[in-house]
Amino acid sequence: MNRVLAERPLEGAASENDPALRASRARQRRGRWLAHGILLLGVLIFALPIWITLVGSSHDVNTIGRGEVPLWFGSHAIDNYIAAWERGGSAVRNTRAVPAGTMLWNSAVMATLIAAGKIAISILSAYAVVFFSFPGRMAFFWMIFITLMLPVEVRIIPTFQVVVDLNLTDSMAGLVIPVIASATATLLFRQFFLTIPDEYVEAAKIDGAGPLRFFWDVVLPLSRTNIAALFVILFIYGWNQYLWPLLIITDTSLETVVVGLSKMIGRGDAQNEWNAIMATAILALLPPVAVVILMQRWFVKGLTETEK
Amino acid sequence: MATLTLSGIRKSFGATTVLHGIDLDIAEGEMVVIVGASGCGKSTLLRITAGLETPTAGTVRIGGRDVTPLEPADRDIALVFQNYALYPHMTVFDNMAYGLKIRRMPREEIRRRVEEAATLLGIAPLLHRRPRELSGGQRQRVAMGRAIVREPKLFLFDEPLSNLDAKLRVQMRAEIRRLQRRLGVTSLFVTHDQVEAMTLGDRLVVMNQGRAAQVATPMEIFANPADTYVAGFIGSPTMNLLRATLAEGGGAATLAAGGSIPLDRPRPGPAGRALVVGIRPEHVTLGGSLPMAVELVEPLGSETVLHGTLPGGEAMTVRVQGPAPAHGGTLPVSLVEPLHIFDAETGRRL
Numbered sequence: 001m002n003r004v005l006a007e008r009p010l011e012g013a014a015s016e017n018d019p020a021l022r023a024s025r026a027r028q029r030r031g032r033w034l035a036h037g038i039l040l041l042g043v044l045i046f047a048l049p050i051w052i053t054l055v056g057s058s059h060d061v062n063t064i065g066r067g068e069v070p071l072w073f074g075s076h077a078i079d080n081y082i083a084a085w086e087r088g089g090s091a092v093r094n095t096r097a098v099p100a101g102t103m104l105w106n107s108a109v110m111a112t113l114i115a116a117g118k119i120a121i122s123i124l125s126a127y128a129v130v131f132f133s134f135p136g137r138m139a140f141f142w143m144i145f146i147t148l149m150l151p152v153e154v155r156i157i158p159t160f161q162v163v164v165d166l167n168l169t170d171s172m173a174g175l176v177i178p179v180i181a182s183a184t185a186t187l188l189f190r191q192f193f194l195t196i197p198d199e200y201v202e203a204a205k206i207d208g209a210g211p212l213r214f215f216w217d218v219v220l221p222l223s224r225t226n227i228a229a230l231f232v233i234l235f236i237y238g239w240n241q242y243l244w245p246l247l248i249i250t251d252t253s254l255e256t257v258v259v260g261l262s263k264m265i266g267r268g269d270a271q272n273e274w275n276a277i278m279a280t281a282i283l284a285l286l287p288p289v290a291v292v293i294l295m296q297r298w299f300v301k302g303l304t305e306t307e308k
Numbered sequence: 309m310a311t312l313t314l315s316g317i318r319k320s321f322g323a324t325t326v327l328h329g330i331d332l333d334i335a336e337g338e339m340v341v342i343v344g345a346s347g348c349g350k351s352t353l354l355r356i357t358a359g360l361e362t363p364t365a366g367t368v369r370i371g372g373r374d375v376t377p378l379e380p381a382d383r384d385i386a387l388v389f390q391n392y393a394l395y396p397h398m399t400v401f402d403n404m405a406y407g408l409k410i411r412r413m414p415r416e417e418i419r420r421r422v423e424e425a426a427t428l429l430g431i432a433p434l435l436h437r438r439p440r441e442l443s444g445g446q447r448q449r450v451a452m453g454r455a456i457v458r459e460p461k462l463f464l465f466d467e468p469l470s471n472l473d474a475k476l477r478v479q480m481r482a483e484i485r486r487l488q489r490r491l492g493v494t495s496l497f498v499t500h501d502q503v504e505a506m507t508l509g510d511r512l513v514v515m516n517q518g519r520a521a522q523v524a525t526p527m528e529i530f531a532n533p534a535d536t537y538v539a540g541f542i543g544s545p546t547m548n549l550l551r552a553t554l555a556e557g558g559g560a561a562t563l564a565a566g567g568s569i570p571l572d573r574p575r576p577g578p579a580g581r582a583l584v585v586g587i588r589p590e591h592v593t594l595g596g597s598l599p600m601a602v603e604l605v606e607p608l609g610s611e612t613v614l615h616g617t618l619p620g621g622e623a624m625t626v627r628v629q630g631p632a633p634a635h636g637g638t639l640p641v642s643l644v645e646p647l648h649i650f651d652a653e654t655g656r657r658l
Contacts (some may be wrong), residue, residue: 199393202360207407208381221397
């Protein structure tokens with residue numbers, strides 16, 4: 001805003017020497033400095049912990065062990081990342097260490113399956129609730145809606161029991177399926193579907209498109225931007241799952257990175273391998289960031305070209 | 309091409325009845341316009357014909373075949389929507405081709421039909437565009453094109469011109485008429501605009517509160533409106549409707565505003581029977597015994613519309629050729645021919 005005001009050619013205004021003009025320019029300049037100052041402060045607050053982690057991941061284990069907090073890179077970056085990726089640390093004594101490569105793969109598969117599963121289930125249930133009239137339609141909708149009020153922790157014991165009974169512990173299915181049902185996504189899709197004009201449904205009826213055809217050819221393409229936005233949110237939700245994987249997974253080959261990271265800290269008497277932990281933390285950061293950057297291009301594009 | 313027959317169509321939503329038994333016969337290639345104020349049930353009637361609503365009672369026949377239980381897609385019809393309902397994510401070509409693709413028509417045939425229709429409508433250069441890149445008039449044409457490529461037995465139009473600006477509306481109106489004549493497809497057109505109705509229809513159905521008040525050609529409706537509703541609805545400015553009573557012998561009417569006027573033929577009934585006398589503003593002649601207090605003068609260039617009141621407070625509109633005559637606030641007028649005489653109780657023409 002300030003930039004625009006400052007750069008606008010002031011046609012017809014008084015000459016460059018006009019005191020009022022100079023005063024208003026000075027005010028605009030001051031305002032810009034203030035705004036940028038606040039923004040920079042914000043960036044610092046957010047970036048500093050990540051900077052410390054990034055720098056810490058490039059030193060040897062003893063530097064941080066001594067209690068130093070280095071602010072510039074050391075010389076062990078490549079060794080640390082290779083060790084973390086391949087073995088989960090360099091110390092031979094840590095028998096529970098899981099390679100970061102395995103954990104990242106597990107997390108990526110889990111988060112992708114959760115996000116895709118949640119979107120698939122919720123878009124279909126929202127489609128049913130909005131476009132079909134069947135007995136108990138609103139009752140079903142409210143049943144879905146009410147589960148929003150129950151956080152995972154409340155239903156974790158019955159869910160655990162069900163998963164154990166189905167023999168799904170220590171499996172990717174057990175990790176993903178119980179968290180797939182999503183009231184939030186169903187609600188969001190429902191609200192979006194309500195904005196789709198009835199005329200599209202009627203035009204499709206006259207064109208002879210059945211319900212699934214209409215869903216595939218019209219509703220799904222129109223939901224693209226919503227799906228992209230939800231995928232970002234749900235992928236990060238899946239990536240950050242902690243309590244459920246902690247409960248259900250004992251097999252280290254299925255360890256996810258968020259749980260694995262916490263297990264790397266404070267194991268017995270051994271010294272924490274902070275360099276490996278920080279390298280793993282940086283690695284754990286990358287996939288969600290990649291998803292955000294990738295999908296952002298998509299849904300900003302979708303938001304700017306309105307299609308209705 | 310086919311005939312359309314609606315018989316005894318009724319529709320109720322819960323306790324409210326919106327259609328009270330509509331009968332309508334449309335001949336092959338005919339264009340019938342359903343016109344009425346909003347809420348009169350005209351759109352519901354169209355939607356029942358399309359199969360988007362099911363009638364509470366009655367049957368719909370297209371080309372002699374009873375289609376009442378059939379889905380819209382199986383009725384061989386095309387509907388042009390008020391807001392066009394073009395799929396926003398498809399190109400113009402895909403929008404027009406979608407119904408044909410679902411019918412598994414060969415790709416070549418689809419291409420041929422779409423291109424033919426696009427050429428006919430002058431939208432051939434737009435086929436690769438999305439609806440949002442089109443103007444209102446172009447979208448309207450695409451919506452028409454989507455209907456044409458189907459080569460249906462029946463065209464249905466649901467107020468397709470009401471989202472266009474006035475100039476474009478007149479232009480599209482003429483275009484639709486030309487196109488319909490050229491293709492010779494039986495058509496049902498719904499509108500609330502009486503000018504649109506008069507210019508488009510071979511016949512009109514004037515609807516009032518779920519009933520067909522009159523079904524006739526535009527000129528017949530204009531010349532002989534069946535009741536006071538039709539008389540007031542068709543024609544602009546609207547017909548003057550004045551309270552009156554039947555004089556002894558039935559050969560004259562006594563106006564509530566004062567004075568007596570002879571009738572073209574005697575009307576039945578006892579002396580003092582309550583009547584409504586209708587006269588169109590352009591048929592009122594200047595000079596006479598009825599004093600009209602002029603309240604508003606609307607000069608329209610080639611003609612002038614005068615609004616005023618008669619003694620007793622009844623409103624009166626007069627249309628005269630050329631500029632407004634000089635007047636001193638009161639203008640003497642007289643009602644001669646043609647007069648429309650209605651029964652005051654039932655509103656029916658006598």
